[in-house]
Amino acid sequence: MATPVAPPQPATNKSQMNPLPPSVFTLPQTAQLEALYTIIRSKETSRGDFLFYSDRIIRLLVEEGLNHLPVVKKVVETPTGATYEGVGFEGKICGVSILRAGEAMEAGLREVCRSVRIGKILIQRDEETALPKLFYSKFPQDIASRYVLLLDPMLATGGSAMKAVEVLIEHGVPEDRIIFINLIASPEGLRTFCTKYPQLKVITGWIDLGLNEKAYIIPGLGDFGERRYCE
Amino acid sequence: MPDEIPIGQPNRTPTPISFQPKKNTLLVSHGRPPWYGEDGHRISDAFVVGIAGGSGSGKTHVARQIVRSLGSIPSVVILSQDSFYKHHTPEELALAHASAFDFDHPDSIDMPMFAKCLSELKGCQQSNIPVYSFTTHQRLEEPKYLYGAAIILAEGIMALQDPGLRELYDLKLFVQCDSDLMLARRIKRDVEERGRDVDGILEQYLRFVKPAYDNYVLPSQRHADIIVPGSNNTVAIDLICTHIRRKLQEQSNSFRQKMAIPHLYASPSGIMIPECRLEDLSLTILPQTRQLKGIFTILRSRTSSRQDFIFFVDRLSTVIMEYALQYLPYSSRTVTTPMEAAFTGKVMSAKYVCGVSVLRSGGALDRGFRRVLHDVPLGSLLVQSNSSDGEPLLLHVMLPVCVRKRHMAEETWVFLLDAQIGTGAAAFMAIRILLDHGVKPEHIIFVTFLVARGGGISVLRRAFPKVNIVTAGVDDTMQEGRLDGSQGEGSSGRQVWAMMPGLGQIGDRYYL
Numbered sequence: 001m002a003t004p005v006a007p008p009q010p011a012t013n014k015s016q017m018n019p020l021p022p023s024v025f026t027l028p029q030t031a032q033l034e035a036l037y038t039i040i041r042s043k044e045t046s047r048g049d050f051l052f053y054s055d056r057i058i059r060l061l062v063e064e065g066l067n068h069l070p071v072v073k074k075v076v077e078t079p080t081g082a083t084y085e086g087v088g089f090e091g092k093i094c095g096v097s098i099l100r101a102g103e104a105m106e107a108g109l110r111e112v113c114r115s116v117r118i119g120k121i122l123i124q125r126d127e128e129t130a131l132p133k134l135f136y137s138k139f140p141q142d143i144a145s146r147y148v149l150l151l152d153p154m155l156a157t158g159g160s161a162m163k164a165v166e167v168l169i170e171h172g173v174p175e176d177r178i179i180f181i182n183l184i185a186s187p188e189g190l191r192t193f194c195t196k197y198p199q200l201k202v203i204t205g206w207i208d209l210g211l212n213e214k215a216y217i218i219p220g221l222g223d224f225g226e227r228r229y230c231e
Numbered sequence: 232m233p234d235e236i237p238i239g240q241p242n243r244t245p246t247p248i249s250f251q252p253k254k255n256t257l258l259v260s261h262g263r264p265p266w267y268g269e270d271g272h273r274i275s276d277a278f279v280v281g282i283a284g285g286s287g288s289g290k291t292h293v294a295r296q297i298v299r300s301l302g303s304i305p306s307v308v309i310l311s312q313d314s315f316y317k318h319h320t321p322e323e324l325a326l327a328h329a330s331a332f333d334f335d336h337p338d339s340i341d342m343p344m345f346a347k348c349l350s351e352l353k354g355c356q357q358s359n360i361p362v363y364s365f366t367t368h369q370r371l372e373e374p375k376y377l378y379g380a381a382i383i384l385a386e387g388i389m390a391l392q393d394p395g396l397r398e399l400y401d402l403k404l405f406v407q408c409d410s411d412l413m414l415a416r417r418i419k420r421d422v423e424e425r426g427r428d429v430d431g432i433l434e435q436y437l438r439f440v441k442p443a444y445d446n447y448v449l450p451s452q453r454h455a456d457i458i459v460p461g462s463n464n465t466v467a468i469d470l471i472c473t474h475i476r477r478k479l480q481e482q483s484n485s486f487r488q489k490m491a492i493p494h495l496y497a498s499p500s501g502i503m504i505p506e507c508r509l510e511d512l513s514l515t516i517l518p519q520t521r522q523l524k525g526i527f528t529i530l531r532s533r534t535s536s537r538q539d540f541i542f543f544v545d546r547l548s549t550v551i552m553e554y555a556l557q558y559l560p561y562s563s564r565t566v567t568t569p570m571e572a573a574f575t576g577k578v579m580s581a582k583y584v585c586g587v588s589v590l591r592s593g594g595a596l597d598r599g600f601r602r603v604l605h606d607v608p609l610g611s612l613l614v615q616s617n618s619s620d621g622e623p624l625l626l627h628v629m630l631p632v633c634v635r636k637r638h639m640a641e642e643t644w645v646f647l648l649d650a651q652i653g654t655g656a657a658a659f660m661a662i663r664i665l666l667d668h669g670v671k672p673e674h675i676i677f678v679t680f681l682v683a684r685g686g687g688i689s690v691l692r693r694a695f696p697k698v699n700i701v702t703a704g705v706d707d708t709m710q711e712g713r714l715d716g717s718q719g720e721g722s723s724g725r726q727v728w729a730m731m732p733g734l735g736q737i738g739d740r741y742y743l
Contacts, residue, residue: 031561031577032553038576042566052605056553059602063550067520076532079735080710086528087521111549111602114542212570222569 016207017187021194024202025068027060037206040183041221050227054153057183057205058108065149065179065203066112069093091147094140096121098152098164101225105151105181119143121167123160132163144172150180153224155204157215158189165197175199183224184208186217254291254311255360255375258298262615262624263306263379265656266355267663271694276353278478279383279399283391283451284406285444286335287416289461290386293406293468297384300472308352308380312387315345316363318370327368330431335443337389345385346395352383353399357635357668365425376635378628378668382475388443391451401478404471405452408461410441509684512692515701517554523547527704530680531734540740544680547703548599551678552646555701556603558676559584559644581674583633583643589614589661590627592650592738596678600648608633612664614657623656628664640669647677650737652702653709653730655687662695672697680737683709683730706730 020026027033039045039053074088095109096102096119106118119139126133140146148168152161161180168178176199185204188211194202208217221227268274280297284290294309301307316339319327326332333339344361351358359374390396391403414436421427452458459467517523526543529535535543564578586600586609593611600609608631614623633639645665652658658677665675677700682688685708692700708731734740 030557032556032559032579034577035561035579038564038566038574038578041568041574041576043569044566056603059549060553063522066522069521071521071525074528076528076534078531078732079533079740080729080731080733082732084528084531084732086531087524088528089525112546209572216570218570219568219572219574220570227569 016209017190020207021190021198021202023194023198023200024190024204025064026203026207027064027205033057033060033205041219043222047227047231054104054183054224054228055108055111058105058181059112061181061183061203061205062105062109062112062149065181065201066093068179068201068203069147092142092145093147093149094119094143095149095151096139096143096164096168098123098150098160099136101153101223101228102151104224104228105153109149109151117146119148121164123163125159132159134163134167137167139168139171143168146173146177148173148178150178151182152180153183154217154220155180155182155185155189155193155202156211156217157186158193161189162193162196165200179203184217184220186211254309255314255362255377256308257377257380258307258309262626263381264622264624265660265663266381267659269690269694271659271663271666273355273663273667277355277380277383278401278475279349279353279385280402280404280475281390281396281400282384282386282404282406283388283448283455284404284459284461285408285410285413285448286388286440287413287420288406288408289416289464290388290390290406293404293459293464294384294386296464296468297472297475300468301382301475306380307382307384308377310349310352310360310383310385312340312345312385312390313365314360314363314375315341315348315387316370317341319368324368330427330435331438332368333439333443334435335388335439337392337443337447340387340389340393342389342393342395345387346393346399349383349385349396349399351637352377352380355379355667357637359636378630378635378664379625382479388448389451391454392447397454402471402474403454403456404459405455405457406459406461407452410444412461509705512682512684512688513696513700514682514688514705515554515558515699516705517551517701517703519704523550523703527734531732533735537740544595544737544741545598547680548596549602550599551680551701551703552596552599552603555646555676555678555699558699558701581642581644583639584646585610585631585633585643586646586648587612587630587634587661587665589647589649589657591742592736593648595650595737595741596648596680600646600678604646610634612661614660616654616656623660625660625664630664630668634665634668634670637669640665641671643670644674644676645670647675649677649679650741651681651683651730651733652677652679652688652691652700653683653686655691659687659691659694662691662698666695673699675699676701678702680704681706681730681734683707683733685709686730706733 036053036057040050070090071087072090075083075085078084094117097106099120099122117140122136123132124135155161175197178200180202183205185207208220210218212218266273282290282294298307323332348358348360357378359376361374362371364371418432421432526547529539529543560580561577562580565573565575568574584607588594588597588611590611590613610630613627614625616623633643647661649658672695675698677698679702681704682702683706710729710731
């Protein structure tokens, strides 16, 4: 008697980085995840497909990120009159997107977390110092009491992400209450970031080969914000 | 939906068909009960009646009278030989338009195609029958899809002529009528319905119709079981219907004993059937993460708001669908990124993919399905259980083209969506329908929120071991009881098999 084929076992994305820093979590490396990345990476892909398939990955990343939030035991009564020992979600959350590409992840976040509050942060390179500089930020007032999902699709050098975390910490958010979500990370960026903020959890969909001389991720997918909004 | 005409409510007394039954159309009076046993195999073929007789002898009338007299029948189709005229060459077409083509010779009929379609329908498969236009004298490009008849009435002047066809009949009738009456009827019909002129009709009659009748049609009456008079035939039709009813009764007696209905699955006290251990069911269960447990807690709670219930059903269905997608086949592909770097990844390699939701509650998975597969067809089946005995009834079939066409169905991967597998009766029927159409069992991915371990899943698994079943959770038992807060379907607190602890009637909570 034939039994259904067992699904491919979830593997961690370790080919570029082994071992992974303990605070880094990747999605199960299924064939279908590879297929999603194959579509969004191809330069032939239309904008419509890029939007649809990157949204699917973002939802998977957000679902994974939410699993790192605490839950409390909760007992409910079902419509059939039985009791069920489940869990309740604990703690308030908010999203913070790093402009401009991070905004592209907001739709996916809101599909999973209905009417979640979303803060924004704009960081650009200071032409004099060549260091990332905060240009703009707008957060929910009570951000210090919330878990923060920090959204930026690409983690290249990690410069702007680290600057964003610095700003969040200044606003009173503890490091271990921030979850950084991105689609593609470079090994060097990940290493720098995790060394500076070891308590902060990073959810990444894929770890790529590395950076080129212009600090773009290779093979990457080009400029995420550009492909999503401008091309 | 001209294909099917469901009449009346499934839970009430079936209404007899009271209109002029159309040809080549599935006529349904009250839904189709299971046509398969607990092992998943078909129990009996459809009952096939062949009706021959001269042109204008009243074959169609006899067929329609039989449909009327049978009254409450699950599903019947009148298949007309006219559909099977061959595809014509330009020369033949010119002859046909000049009323000089011999439509009455056996060679004008595509007998192998007729026999193929009839044998598909007899074997409870779908059939795509050709459509012939009498106005253009040509077979049309698009065939007509038929599926699910329990009784087939095949009528035509040559219906008893071909040995291949004769083998398929359970009952063979010949309608006997006087030549002058037949000619009179023929003239009336061809003028009124087919727009011909009388001279053309008479010429055609003397040149082709009469010789064909004498040489081929009339001699074929020796193959008939019963000769039916072409007029004043009430008694004959009554006898025929009595015979058909008795034959169907014999079938359904053996049928009911083996039928896959809920009481076979779980004992009335709700005690689990001992052999169904979770590991034997080869279910694919979603990783039980904190978020999943939290979502289930909201869905299971009777006090959750409607808004929350709908939102979390949509969110959960998206998660399950993403997980279920791993059962599609993938092959390797290399692409170039905008950085001009190569990336070797995967591409989904199934030729056709579609979804089929088992209404009503399977519709709760539609949103998630669409978030993940936005550009594939999504068909539906309406299966309702008969409240008196829990027997599932098939009320409506709307399948994607890639399932309707058998050669495509073999290469189609189907996501079958239903909210939960409790008794398994609806799931059982839905899978059987896909298999009838030629979908491979290993290409079926059943996607559901909840499976009851003590319910029909073990029978389902034994019958269809190769079907993939992806579920978000598993409950232990089934209990018979009244469902709290249930509305709709015109009942107050339905007697149902409920899953424990379960999450109530998902369809009611999602839609009402």
